[in-house]
Amino acid sequence: MRIPNIIGLVRRLIWLAILAFALLVLFAWLKPGREDMPWTPLSLSDPIGMSTGRKVARLTGDRDGCIALLETSGLEFDALEPQGNDQCRVEDAVRLDGGQELLAMTPRSVAPSCPVMIGMLIWQNQVVQQHAQEIFGQRVARIETLGSFSCRRMYGRSEGAWSEHATADAIDIGAFVLEDGTRISVLGDWADESDVGESEKARFLRQVRDGACDLFSTVLSPEYNAAHADHFHFDMADRGEMGWRACR
Incomplete structure (x- = not known):
């Protein structure tokens, strides 16, 4: 035997x-580079890799670690005190402080969670500005947001799952303004896929939407449903290392 x-x-x-x-x-x-390794620390200077989005999402629940990382960016920001209760408890909201170009996000009063702010910073620098230069030959001067925190369930329903907006772990993007004042809006410039090649604005919107999918847990656009006809929805839902990601 x-x-x-x-x-x-x-x-x-x-x-x-x-x-x-x-x-x-x-x-x-x-x-793979360090940005592809799930066990290496997130660095804002690294290019976007296979594990970048999940590393940012993991910062949800690590307020001190996230704020410490954001401090390395050079951004001037205010770390807000925790507020709210139950499903609408916001632990790690941050707000940009004063005028600056490191993150051209308006209005300045918007205060998403720290992981969302980090995602926005990486997305602007490595996705938005890159495609703006390639397509329009100039930078984006302003990213217009439609808000972050909203104490509500998904789609404003009276029951069901709570929205990531309820904890400020989401942000909605409505438009981009180039240095020369040209405005590119999701509502006015999104086009059917067959028409994208005919419009520089539509091509830009598709590319920055696709680039966001490597960073955020959920990315929704007009391609998803009519409720997103006028904006992109980005959120940092922490669904674990093997959790599903949505890109529509």
Whole structure:
């Protein structure tokens, strides 16, 4: 009886060695950077990688860690005191302080959660400005938001799941204004996919929407439903390392 057991053990060890070798080859082929590794700390200077969005979402519930990271950005901001109760408890809201170009978000009174603010910062610098330069040859001077905190359930229903807006873990984006004053609005410039190639504004909106999907847990656009005809919805719902992500 001992010989078959030994043979079985040897076979398992051989298969484990083959699997380990295959994983090593795959790892070497992919050559992931630190931004792709789920166990490395998030750095605002890293490019967007496979794990960036989940690292930002993990900051939900880590108020001190998130604010410490935001302080490395150079942004001037106010960390607001926790407020609200129950499902509408906001623990980590932050608000931009004064005029600055590091994050061209208006109105200045909007106060999303710290993870959302970090997501917005990375998205503007690595997605929005890049595509604005490529398509229009100039930067975005202002990102117009439609608010963050709203103590309500999803779609304003009287029952059902609570919206991420209830904890300020979401933000709605309505338009972008270029340096020359050109305004690009979700309501006015979004186009059907077949017409995107004919409009620079529509192409820009598609690209910045797609780029947001690598950062935020949920990204909803006019392509999702009529309720989002005039804005993008971004949120940082923390659904765990293997949690689902929505991009529509």
